[in-house]
Structures are given as structure tokens and as C-alpha cells.
Amino acid sequence: MHQVIIELDNVWKIYKIGEQRIEALRGINLKIYQNELVAIMGPSGSGKSTLLYSVGALDIPTKGAIYLKGKNISHMSESTLAQVRGQTIGFVFQSFNLIPSLTALENVMLPMTFQGKNRDERKRRATELLKVVGLSERMYNRPNQLSGGQQQRVAIARALGNDPEVILADEPTGNLDSTTGKAIMEMLENLHKDYGKTLILVTHDPNIAKYAKRKVGILDGKIKHDGSLEKEVLWKK
Ligand SMILES: Nc1ncnc2c1ncn2[C@@H]1O[C@H](COP(=O)(O)OP(=O)(O)OP(=O)(O)O)[C@@H](O)[C@H]1O
Numbered sequence: 001m002h003q004v005i006i007e008l009d010n011v012w013k014i015y016k017i018g019e020q021r022i023e024a025l026r027g028i029n030l031k032i033y034q035n036e037l038v039a040i041m042g043p044s045g046s047g048k049s050t051l052l053y054s055v056g057a058l059d060i061p062t063k064g065a066i067y068l069k070g071k072n073i074s075h076m077s078e079s080t081l082a083q084v085r086g087q088t089i090g091f092v093f094q095s096f097n098l099i100p101s102l103t104a105l106e107n108v109m110l111p112m113t114f115q116g117k118n119r120d121e122r123k124r125r126a127t128e129l130l131k132v133v134g135l136s137e138r139m140y141n142r143p144n145q146l147s148g149g150q151q152q153r154v155a156i157a158r159a160l161g162n163d164p165e166v167i168l169a170d171e172p173t174g175n176l177d178s179t180t181g182k183a184i185m186e187m188l189e190n191l192h193k194d195y196g197k198t199l200i201l202v203t204h205d206p207n208i209a210k211y212a213k214r215k216v217g218i219l220d221g222k223i224k225h226d227g228s229l230e231k232e233v234l235w236k237k
């Protein structure tokens with residue numbers, strides 16, 4: 001049995017800038033199952049990032065509901081939401097988003113601060129995670145002393161800090177050359193395979209999307225294609 005971990009029910013996201021009204025998401029229905037590896041694909045401006053941030057509860061929808069493990073999170077207060085999000089979801093961004101003044105170790109330790117772990121515990125875990133991503137030798141370096149691929153590995157270690165069930169990655173290889181991108185993708189795939197993480201990634205690179213069994217295509221804020229589990233099962237019948 002595949003359990004639904006995140007569900008979007010008729011989610012709309014409308015941005016209003018003065019007179020302008022931008023419908024970034026237009027009635028999205030999506031179920032993400034535990035242990036899936038999903039690629040979200042679509043052209044620039046189609047709503048991929050907005051969708052990913054909605055899935056990750058970083059962004060509150062204008063309309064519709066988002067359920068995280070069956071709980072409606074659409075109307076939670078920001079502080080409750082931050083807590084729930086921090087425990088369940090880890091984010092990896094295209095531009096790494098590390099804090100320049102902090103070392104790799106401190107960057108990885110940071111999100112654990114908000115989940116009430118003490119300093120020794122945070123340091124121990126961050127050291128362990130940097131080892132997992134192969135950066136034990138570079139723990140005390142700051143981001144500008146690391147290559148793009150190394151910075152993304154720090155960001156992956158940071159995303160794992162609170163042992164989230166779900167990892168969301170927005171163009172995680174977008175700023176990397178193809179060889180480094182492949183290494184990062186393999187690292188993410190291993191987290192999915194070996195640690196059972198649910199992995200949702202946004203990409204417009206078909207070479208990256210091929211790691212995903214399920215591909216969700218989005219255009220103008222609507223899902224145009226979904227190679228979902230249910231549909232694949234129906235297809236075989
Ligand atoms: N904060 C915002 N305010 C206003 N409009 C926004 C905002 N964020 C996104 N949009 C608009 O919403 C639409 C979807 O944007 P989104 O960033 O989700 O696209 P995307 O598919 O991730 O594109 P890309 O591949 O270029 O990253 C676009 O038209 C964009 O201009």
C-alpha cells in the first residue's frame with residue numbers, strides 16, 4: 001500500500017501586483033505518495049516553483065487545501081506551520097542558499113536550532129551528515145571557499161538535518177555542470193533508495209527527470225500530464 005504523504009486539493013495561487021493578477025496555479029490536484037521520486041516539469045513561468053513551495057508548505061495557497069500526512073495545513077499559523085514543515089520537509093534550491101558568513105558545519109547545524117536540539121547534538125549530527133555527503137575535510141570552509149557541487153552537497157546535508165521524510169529540490173542541478181549535476185542527482189537518488197526519502201524535484205532537464213519514475217507536467221499553472229502510480233496501474237490493466 002502506498003500512503004499519501006502530501007495532497008493538494010484544488011490549489012490556486014494568485015498573485016496580485018497593483019491591477020495585475022497572475023494566476024500562478026490554477027486548480028492543482030496532486031497526491032504525493034510516501035517513498036516516491038517525482039519530477040515536476042514544465043517551461044519557465046509555468047508554475048513549477050510555486051507548486052513545489054505549495055507542496056512544501058512554504059507558500060500558502062490563495063484557494064484550496066493542502067494536507068500533510070492527512071492534516072490540513074492551509075490555515076495553520078506561520079509558527080505552527082514552520083514547526084510542522086521543519087520536522088517533515090527538507091529543501092534544496094538551485095542557488096544553494098547557504099549563509100555566506102557561516103562555515104559548512106554551521107550552515108548544516110542552523111535549521112536544527114529551530115527544532116530544539118542542543119548544540120552538541122547539532123554538531124554531532126551535522127558532522128555525520130557532512131560525512132555522508134563526502135565533505136568531512138571541508139567542514140570549516142565557508143561557501144565561497146567551496147565549488148558549486150560542494151555547496152550543493154552542504155545544502156543537501158542541511159536539508160537532512162531534521163531527518164525529514166520529504167526532500168523538495170528546485171532545479172538542484174541547475175547551476176552545475178553536467179558531470180557535477182549527475183553526481184548530485186545520484187546522491188539525491190541514493191537518499192531516496194537507501195533512506196526511503198520521498199523526493200520531489202523540479203527540473204526542465206530530461207536527463208535529470210529520467211531518474212524519476214513519475215513525471216508531472218505543468219503548463220500555465222495546470223497539470224497537463226501525470227504519470228502517477230494510480231494511472232500507471234490502470235494503464236497496465
Ligand atoms: N512573488 C511573486 N509575485 C508575483 N508573481 C509571481 C511571484 N512568484 C511567481 N510569480 C509568477 O507566477 C508564475 C509562475 O512562477 P514560477 O516561479 O512558479 O515559475 P517556474 O515554472 O518555476 O519558472 P522557472 O522555470 O523560470 O523557474 C510566473 O508567471 C511568475 O512570474
Ligand SMILES: [Mg+2]
Binds near residue numbers: 048049050170
Ligand atoms: Mg522556478
